[in-house]
Amino acid sequence: MAKFTRTDNCKNCVDCNKKIPLFQLLSQSELTDLNTSRFEVKFKAGETIFKQGTSATHLLIITSGLAKFYVEGVQERQLIIRIVKPWEVVGQASLYFDNRHHYSVAALVDCTACFIEIESFKKMIRQNSAFAEEFITQCTQKGVFSYEKMVSLSQKQMxxxxxxxxxxxxxKIYESNQFSLHLSRQDIADLTGMSKDSAIRILKEFHHEGIIELDGRNLNVLNTDQLERISETG
Structure with missing residues (x-):
């Protein structure tokens, strides 16, 4: 069950100023104002943080842990758009549209999340042009990532x-060739737009071909060049 809390990890927005480049563009008084309209929540792995279709009143910053950002489609199938790491701002799509979440966010591991009131965030955009420009830049980067993902899903083979x-x-996520997966096999299928059985089969093929080493949740990329060639040829 999610719990409201204030921890050493996220005492106030002034501390976040040291960790989020976007917040470094805010003045001390602006950070103080932002701090009055935020709260922190702890989530257990698997718990929903944002639910698609619900009213959007706050932006989200994961301060510890990992979460999946996904859309729910036909017959309750999920498509994972990206993995959310600490200090990424989530919820921009709801700022100036219809104040609803058009995606869901769920904790992959135990997470701590900071919620910032949308109206307070919009106030910072209106009064601080440098902050607004950097925020637009980040939104654009996420848009470009989504375009690239659409190409991968629509034009590449499994x-x-x-x-x-x-x-x-x-x-991008673990920043290492060797890591412990926090995604289930179903999550990997949802990330790559295919059935769970197909994802498992191809992972096994890559393992047997010596491209990766897969032992339970532990994954080791043995041949990055080969993976990149497979990616390029689709």
Whole structure:
């Protein structure tokens, strides 16, 4: 069950100023104002943080742990858009549209999340042009990532999509060739747009071909060049 709390990990927005480049553009008084409209919640692995279709009143910053950002489609199937790491701002799509979440966010591991009131965040955008410009830049980067993902899902074969998924996890999320997966096999399937059985089969093929080493949740990328070739050829 989610718990409201204030921890040493997230005492106030002034502390976050040291960890989030976006917040470094705010003045001391602006950070103090932002701090009055925020709260912190702890989530257990598997718990829902945002639910698609619900009213959006706050932006989210994961301060510890990992979460999956996904959309719920036909017949309750999920498509994981990306993995959310600490200090990423989530919820921008709800700022100036219809004040609803068009995606869900769920904890992959035990997480701590800071919620910032949308109206307070919009106030910072209106009064601080440097903050607004950096925020727009970050939104644009996420948009470009989504375009690239659409190309992968719509134009690549399953082997290319699995290769893309492994490279994404290795380079962007865990930043290592060897890591312990916090995603289930179903999550990997949802990340790469295929059935669970297909994802498991291709992972086993990569393992037997010496491209990766897979032992339970432990994954080791043995041949990055080969993965990149598979990604490029689709």
């Amino acid at each position: 082997h290319g999509r699995i290769a893309d998924g492994i490279l994404y996890l290795s380079k």
